[in-house]
Amino acid sequence: MTKEQFLEFSKNKVIFLDGATGTNLMKAGMPAGVCPEQWILEHRDVMVDLQRRYVEAGSNIVYAPSFTANRVKLTYYGLVDRIKEINTDLVNISKEAAGGKALVAGDITMTGKQLKPVGDMDFEDLVEVYKEQIRILDEAGVDIFVVETMMSLQECRAALLAAKEVTDKAVMVTLTFEADGRTLYGSDAASCAITLEALGACAIGANCSTGPDKMMEVISAMASVTSIPIIAKPNAGLPKSLPDGSTEYDMDSDTFVKEMELLLKAGASVVGGCCGTTPDYIAGLKNAYGELDPQTLTGEDGNPIPRKINGRRYLCSERRSLSFGMDDPFMIVGERINPTGKKKLQEKLREGNLDMVSDFAQSQEAEGAAILDINVGMSGIDEKDMMLKVLEEVMSQTDLPLCIDTSSKEVMEAALRMYPGRALMNSISLEKGKAEEFLPLAKKYGAMFILLPLSFSGLPKDLEEKKENVDKLVDMAFDLGMTKTDIVVDGLVATIGADKNAALNTLDTIEYCYRNDLATICGLSNISFGLPQRSFINTAFLTMAISKGLTMAIANPSQEMLVNAAFASDLLKNKEESDIRYIERMSRYDGEVKMSAGGAGAGATGSGNAQGGAGAGSTQAAAGTTGASASGDGSKDYLAIIKKDVLSGSKRTIVRDTKEAVESGIEPKVILNDVLMPAINEVGELFDKGKFFLPQLISGAEAMKLSIGYLEPLLKDDGEVNEELPVIVIATVHGDIHDIGKNLVALMLKNYGFRVIDLGKDVPKEEIIRAAKENDASIIALSALMTTTMKEMKNVVELARKEELKAKIIIGGAVVTEDYAFEIGADGYSSDAADAVRVVKKILEIA
Incomplete structure (x- = not known):
């Protein structure tokens, strides 16, 4: 079953999945500690009977019990040499139970090993692990695939990419969420849904962790940003211990079925049960909702269930999503992480020093960028290697969505492959082979892309040729199955000094795209090249472009006049909440013509719908302002720098900074007691408040560990080691x-x-x-x-x-x-x- 077939199969009706496997097998005698797959094969009748009862209860899809039958898990049990036999036999069990009355899903999940930098597994190694199991399951004849009980969005991406590279069968994906509505790794439900739909999942949702009553917000958040079916497969409430040592769940089938109505009204249309549920629970669901058309439901408030709004565009990082429409407030794409014309940055990159990259990421977020452009193209470096390193560094400092900026297909694919969100590609044109190479990458990795209306012959000779180039590229994207919401057109700004009609042509292009429901972007500074007092020209041009419908621009968000003009333009165009945004920004002034410290810029509130709240970047940016400070005598404030290293999880610099602090005369015990311990406490507090997530928590702890590792011998030599x-x-x-x-x-x-x-x-x-x-x-x-x-x-x-x-x-x-x-x-x-x-x-x- 392909994705298209699944969407037709699930149209205008509720699809019923099966219920729990593990808890039911334990009731049937499966002991703790055994390999579940091996036990099932040794007790085949137990599994056939359980799944047959699920089919009789009304399950349209049953999950083959191949949940942990991947290479990593089977190696632990000494069974890896039987991986093909085990997965094939498990599928055959489910096919026998289904008897042609239900579809059989090849079930895959986490391997138990974590991806770098949290763990030690490389992304491509994980993709290969999943490919191996998916290939076997595909050959065994599963109808569809499900990736379930996932805690990491990046691991979901690895499994989904593996499936796309092995088979054309549809893939459902469900994650498990914590009480705060985020995965263990800090991904919010909306970002997960946006990323996985763009990457090609046929349905997305949540399973395990909680009962249906606690899953509603996650399901609602996913439904509001996606158009594909939403899956809800909750537990039967919460577990409790019984006197005999067994565990049961506190929600009976009647209560479970009633509570599931909340999830249907939140947007779910593919439902089943996880831990603690039995065939009776599925039968209850089927009896209650078997004739229901989800399209006819309204939410708890009586209004239509919120689903993805036509015309909304979505980008996201691993932990924050960005939603915008054609008439939303203007956004800035921060341009500073680009070595072109920046000799100091070029020098640092050649040295492998990413300090400036980190500073630029933090400062641009603090100054209001909505998206950050990442470009490392320059001589003297391996661009692919540097791009991946810079992406990892930037993602550790900010949760803003990223724009991948390179002319190399190899570099672009490497970056898109490892980026754990939905990126913006910069850019695709009609230059020789460019569209043919880059459009399939956008489609495969689910990226939005910037359409650059250049042709093989270069710059268009007039406005009509520019429009023709836009239309041709749009049609090519449509042929691959993309839509207008996947495209942002570059207005292609030329310099007014060389072409007096440059501004007018660009404004006409923006207006043409706006009329045709195409978002737009431009590089502002080109317009004023070679002229004096360029900021005045740039600012005037920006206000005119916004009036024509410009969506975003690649610019430096620290340019005060430019950003203020954007806010004022949005206000004058009466864009939603533009009055509040303008007033809040103007409160940064102290009455004189200068800015006070801090505050939000153009993109921070101009994102339309920035899901997920404040990320680590804003906190780290605040820490960074003290981290680079100086002591009263002008020397470095090493204690503040080391604190910043812990807060930002900078394993790259903390040992160097600790060593320099000691060499400057600061006692090791002072660093330990006055900086490291308070800093790690602050990391814990930020984690509690939802401002830091698992990767930041781990990075902070590991950075501190490296510093302590350097200090430990010195503390012993000084007799300062505290009693253990x-x-x-x-x-x-x-x-x-x-x-x-x-x-x-x-x-x-x-x-x-x-x-x-x-x-x-x-x-x-x-x-x-x-x-x-x-x-x-x-x-x-x-x-x-x-x-x-x-x-x-x-x-x-x-x-x-x-x-x-x-x-x-x-x-x-x-x-x-x-x-x-x-x-x-x-x-x-x-x-x-x-x-x-x-x-x-x-x-x-x-x-």
């Missing part, structure tokens, strides 16, 4: 081979000075207790990601009490709740890594 804090034994419980949360908690605790004994994943309770005894541990920290392994936590607690251990036990993990912790007798519950430090300190009464 108590011992903590940490492990992922038996049967669970996921360790991202556990690793992060261990890293944070180590950075706070605790001696952490990390036992790894899938650790038997006896080994945990033995390690706690041998190391005189004060705390045992347990992690579990899966509902099928949660009960093992209770086994550890009971054994610890039986052995009369003094160690207190704290638990955490994606499926774990505070109520569950108290039900099983644990001493504490941690919601995340930063919280774990606080919980441990509270239990141990450490200030």
Whole structure:
């Protein structure tokens, strides 16, 4: 089934998926710690019976139990040499159960290894892991694919790209979200939906983590920015421990079915159940909503369900989305990360020094850019390698969407392939082979692109030729399945000094595009080249262009006159909220003709719909203003610089800065106690407030670790090493081979000075207790990601009490709740890594 066939299949009706697999198999006798796929193959009748009952209950699609049958997971169980046999047999089980009455989906998920820079896996290696499994499942005859229970948008992209490069079958994608509506890696629902629809998913949504009542905002956010079907596959409420040690969920089928109406009214049209659900839950859904046309539903407020608005354009980074229409406030694309004409930046790039890149990213966001243009084209460097390094650096400093600016197809593809969002491509023209090479890249990677109306012969000779070039490129994009909302036309600004009609021609082009519902962009500074007092010309031209419908411009957002003129132009055109934006910007003045520090610029509120709130960049930019400060005598303020390194997670510079601080005479203990510890506390606080996300938390902790690594020998030499804090034994419980949360908690605790004994994943309770005894541990920290392994936590607690251990036990993990912790007798519950430090300190009464 192709994407087009799936969209027709799901049109004007609710599609029903299956329910839980793992929790039902456990009830059927599957023990913790085994390889689920192997157990299923050894108990084939159990799986056939379960899925047959799902089909009888009304499931239109059942998931083949190939969930963790990828190379990485099977290697852990010593079964990788059987990967083809296992996946093929699992598909055959589902095909037998379906009996031609339901579609069979090839099910893939996380590998358990994290991508760089959070983990150690390369993106292309992950793509290859997914390709291998997808190829086997495709050959085994699955009808469709599902990528489910994902925590990382980038890992979703890897799986979706792998599928696109192996098969033309449709791919559904669902992620699991935290209580704050973001994934573990900080991606908001809208950014996930925008990225995955653009990349070619046939349906997107959420599964696991929560019951239907807590999933509504995520589903609504996804529905409002996409046009494809939305999937909702929640748990049967929250887990709770029973006296016999088993786990059940607190939402019965009747309640579940009733609550699912909320998700249908939020925009879902593909529904099923995850942990704790059974065929009875699916039967209830089918009976209640089997005859429903989702198009006829209205939301809770009685209004039509919000779906993607025709004509809206969407860009996004991994953690922030940008929505704009033809009449929305003007936006600035920050131009400063471009070595052309910047000798100092060229010098830094050749040295491999990205400090200026980082500063430009932070300052342009603070000054109001809505998008950042990234160009590293220059002699003396490997452009592809540098582009990837600069992208990684910029993405660590800001959440703004990025514009990839290169004339090299190889560089463009490498950048689009690794960019975890929906990028803007700069640019595609009719120059020899350019459109033929670059348009397929835009289509494959779901990018929006800048249309540059140049032809093989160069600049168009007149306005009519320019329009013809625009129309020809638009038609070529249409032929590939793209739409006008994927295109931003460059007005192609020439210099007024050489062509007196340059401005008029560009204004006519902008007006022509506006009438034809095409967004526009231009490089402002070209208009005034070679003339005196260029800012006046640029500003006047910008106001005229905005009056004709200009959408955005590539410019320096720190140009005060230019940005203020843009705000004033929007005000005069009566664009939405332009009056408030103008007043807020003017409040930055102190009554004189100069700007006060800080404040928002053109793009910050001019994005139409900047989903996801403030990202790390604005906080880091604020930190950066002190990070580069000087002491009263004019020397560097190393303490502020090191603090900035921790806040921005700058592993690249923190050791150098720490060394320079020591060499300048600052005592190592001062750096540790007065800078590093307060800085990591601030990182934790920002994480709690939703201003930092998992990658920033990890980067900050790892940067601090590098600084401490340099300081440690010096502290020992000075006799200044603090008495070591108590011992903590940490492990992922038996049967669970996921360790991202556990690793992060261990890293944070180590950075706070605790001696952490990390036992790894899938650790038997006896080994945990033995390690706690041998190391005189004060705390045992347990992690579990899966509902099928949660009960093992209770086994550890009971054994610890039986052995009369003094160690207190704290638990955490994606499926774990505070109520569950108290039900099983644990001493504490941690919601995340930063919280774990606080919980441990509270239990141990450490200030």
